[in-house]
Amino acid sequence: MKKANLVRVAVQSIRKNKMRTLLTMLGIVIGVGAVIVMVAVGNGAQSRIQEQIQNLGTNMIIVTPGSSAQGGVSQGAGTFNRLSVEDAETLKREGTLISAVSPVVMTRVQAIGGEGNWRSSVNGVSVDFQAIRDWQVSSGAFFTESDVRSMRKVAVLGSTVAANLFPGGDPVGQQVQLRNVPFTVVGVLAAKGQTAGGSDQDDVILVPYTTAQTRLAGRSFIGQILAGTASAADIAGAQQEIRAIMRESHRLGDGENDDFTVRNQDELADAASGTTQVMSMLLAAIASISLVVGGIGIMNIMLVSVTERTREIGIRMAIGARGSDVLTQFLVESVVMSVLGGVTGLAAGFGGAALLGSLTGWSTAVPPEAVLVAVGFSAAVGVFFGYYPARKAAALNPIQALRYE
Amino acid sequence: MENRYVIRVEDAVKTYKTGKTEVHALRSVSLIVEPGELIAIMGTSGSGKSTLMNILGCLDTPTSGRYELDGTRVDGLSKNQLADLRNQKLGFVFQGFNLLARTSALENVELPLLYDRAGRWRDTKKLAAEALDRVGLGGRLDHQPSELSGGQQQRVAIARALVTQPTLLLADEPTGNLDSRTTVEVMALFQALNESGITVVLVTHEAEVAQYAKRIVEVRDGRIVRDEPVRGRRVAADDLREMDEPTLEAAA
Numbered sequence: 155m156k157k158a159n160l161v162r163v164a165v166q167s168i169r170k171n172k173m174r175t176l177l178t179m180l181g182i183v184i185g186v187g188a189v190i191v192m193v194a195v196g197n198g199a200q201s202r203i204q205e206q207i208q209n210l211g212t213n214m215i216i217v218t219p220g221s222s223a224q225g226g227v228s229q230g231a232g233t234f235n236r237l238s239v240e241d242a243e244t245l246k247r248e249g250t251l252i253s254a255v256s257p258v259v260m261t262r263v264q265a266i267g268g269e270g271n272w273r274s275s276v277n278g279v280s281v282d283f284q285a286i287r288d289w290q291v292s293s294g295a296f297f298t299e300s301d302v303r304s305m306r307k308v309a310v311l312g313s314t315v316a317a318n319l320f321p322g323g324d325p326v327g328q329q330v331q332l333r334n335v336p337f338t339v340v341g342v343l344a345a346k347g348q349t350a351g352g353s354d355q356d357d358v359i360l361v362p363y364t365t366a367q368t369r370l371a372g373r374s375f376i377g378q379i380l381a382g383t384a385s386a387a388d389i390a391g392a393q394q395e396i397r398a399i400m401r402e403s404h405r406l407g408d409g410e411n412d413d414f415t416v417r418n419q420d421e422l423a424d425a426a427s428g429t430t431q432v433m434s435m436l437l438a439a440i441a442s443i444s445l446v447v448g449g450i451g452i453m454n455i456m457l458v459s460v461t462e463r464t465r466e467i468g469i470r471m472a473i474g475a476r477g478s479d480v481l482t483q484f485l486v487e488s489v490v491m492s493v494l495g496g497v498t499g500l501a502a503g504f505g506g507a508a509l510l511g512s513l514t515g516w517s518t519a520v521p522p523e524a525v526l527v528a529v530g531f532s533a534a535v536g537v538f539f540g541y542y543p544a545r546k547a548a549a550l551n552p553i554q555a556l557r558y559e
Numbered sequence: 560m561e562n563r564y565v566i567r568v569e570d571a572v573k574t575y576k577t578g579k580t581e582v583h584a585l586r587s588v589s590l591i592v593e594p595g596e597l598i599a600i601m602g603t604s605g606s607g608k609s610t611l612m613n614i615l616g617c618l619d620t621p622t623s624g625r626y627e628l629d630g631t632r633v634d635g636l637s638k639n640q641l642a643d644l645r646n647q648k649l650g651f652v653f654q655g656f657n658l659l660a661r662t663s664a665l666e667n668v669e670l671p672l673l674y675d676r677a678g679r680w681r682d683t684k685k686l687a688a689e690a691l692d693r694v695g696l697g698g699r700l701d702h703q704p705s706e707l708s709g710g711q712q713q714r715v716a717i718a719r720a721l722v723t724q725p726t727l728l729l730a731d732e733p734t735g736n737l738d739s740r741t742t743v744e745v746m747a748l749f750q751a752l753n754e755s756g757i758t759v760v761l762v763t764h765e766a767e768v769a770q771y772a773k774r775i776v777e778v779r780d781g782r783i784v785r786d787e788p789v790r791g792r793r794v795a796a797d798d799l800r801e802m803d804e805p806t807l808e809a810a811a
Contacts, residue, residue, distance in 0.1 A: 159674075162673070163673060468657075469657045469659065471645075472653075473646065473674060474642055474647070474671055475674050476638070476674075479642075552618050553619060
């Protein structure tokens with residue numbers, strides 16, 4: 155039998171059972187649709203996280219207080235905070251691959267000024283901070299090197315703080331009180347939005363780190379040191395260099411562990427997207443189960459169909475169909491059904507992902523290869539679950555099949 | 560062997576084994592059918608006539624003995640070769656019509672052409688339409704079996720058997736499900752086809768139907784017990800004319 159005829163015969167008999175075909179296809183439609191939606195959600199979350207990490211700044215290296223061990227008992231990260239402003243200054247002085255360094259002195263204060271008060275975090279940073287975080291000012295200017303050296307009481311407000319303290323007005327030139335110390339607002343930062351973790355990056359007040367240390371004493375500590383390199387290629391070398399300098403200035407012996415952690419942005423991104431990747435794999439795996447269930451549905455229907463059409467198979471064989479013709483016909487029927495279901499499911503998946511995106515505000519993205527995988531996989535389901543019934547049909551004895559009532 | 564015979568069966572034996580007991584469906588059958596014959600194979604149920612018909616129809620092969628169809632040795636062929644032979648040399652007409660449901664008359668008749676492996680047929684739709692025309696159903700190409708009367712369904716089945724221009728038309732109780740008038744009509748069609756040169760083998764248990772054949776072969780207990788020309792052969796067309804209601808012709 156010619157291939158074109160084969161497909162025609164199969165399509166003819168699919169058409170003859172529209173309702174049954176639709177119901178059988180539904181299993182595959184739901185399966186493929188569910189997989190596509192899940193992949194879209196997972197993929198969307200991942201690309202959003204990547205975007206947010208990129209948003210932190212470019213070529214950024216982060217040094218955080220690391221764990222220390224006492225007598226073999228690990229104390230956990232940050233137990234002994236040994237990061238200091240001097241570390242940042244040493245890195246700035248001795249680093250060759252590092253183009254910018256800024257300590258981040260962190261404290262929380264009640265800021266008073268303009269039309270009210272607002273509790274926010276105050277970060278004491280150096281001028282380099284702006285370059286490392288790639289953070290523009292929307293109004294005024296960032297403080298200067300001389301502000302840092304002279305410990306001037308100047309502040310740059312994050313957009314959230316500016317909006318809360320000075321709604322509708324320009325805070326530049328105004329005063330804010332941080333722990334009863336008046337600071338002059340010199341600039342307002344451009345909005346950056348939320349971090350991957352969901353916290354508001356714009357809810358911050360930047361002051362020179364020198365001023366923070368002297369004027370805002372109290373529970374101020376160096377949460378982290380940020381460093382930047384001129385190009386992405388320098389990052390790995392710069393990390394090595396930072397580690398060496400830090401070990402030396404902390405006077406760590408050969409056998410001692412680092413009391414700090416050096417990470418770059420990609421590592422942060424990997425850690426974050428690793429989690430979502432596991433999540434989206436899990437979601438897709440659960441969704442694939444429905445695809446398998448859909449395949450079993452096809453097998454079930456095809457088996458019923460073989461029994462129901464025993465006489466038809468007998469007729470076809472009597473007029474010259476070979477076993478292989480019957481096998482191929484049933485196989486083509488199940489593949490056509492599952493691929494049609496797969497394509498419909500693909501459309502349903504795209505629609506579902508878009509709907510879910512607009513309802514929940516999650517970003518969704520269907521990777522282009524998922525289209526091929528979905529269609530290919532549903533065809534494979536058709537072959538896999540259609541083969542057994544098809545072989546059963548092909549093995550029928552024409553004499554008995556013709557007599558079947 | 561020359562191609563003189565359409566069917567040449569020599570000493571065919573068919574034995575079925577069910578458990579430990581052996582059933583001798585055919586004990587020893589020899590039969591020759593020449594081109595242009597219209598032969599009726601008769602017998603009661605259990606006589607072995609169905610087994611003989613299955614063997615003649617290449618649906619089964621004899622346990623021993625020799626069967627040639629149109630010069631081709633059939634015994635010992637594989638399943639696939641048998642299927643090809645059925646497609647190329649045989650046309651089947653069954654008692655229960657055996658048309659594909661929810662499939663138009665045209666598509667039913669076209670089906671055997673689609674299963675041809677030699678690529679002999681080109682315009683399969685046109686050939687199918689011609690075959691339906693030949694059995695007087697040229698105006699009902701798009702009707703489905705459920706929309707046709709029994710006699711019409713059997714004509715579709717005959718058209719399906721004819722469409723591949725087979726060497727042999729094999730009809731298994733073709734009138735078993737038909738009333739007496741339609742029976743005569745269908746027999747008239749077989750006789751007309753036979754007149755045009757087609758060899759026909761009818762399997763039947765009805766003596767009246769066998770009277771329309773040229774030759775009767777009777778099978779009993781797996782053996783041929785009678786093989787003789789029909790005396791007082793009836794002509795279906797004449798019988799139809801004798802039936803008094805010519806208006807029914809159009810209705811059927």
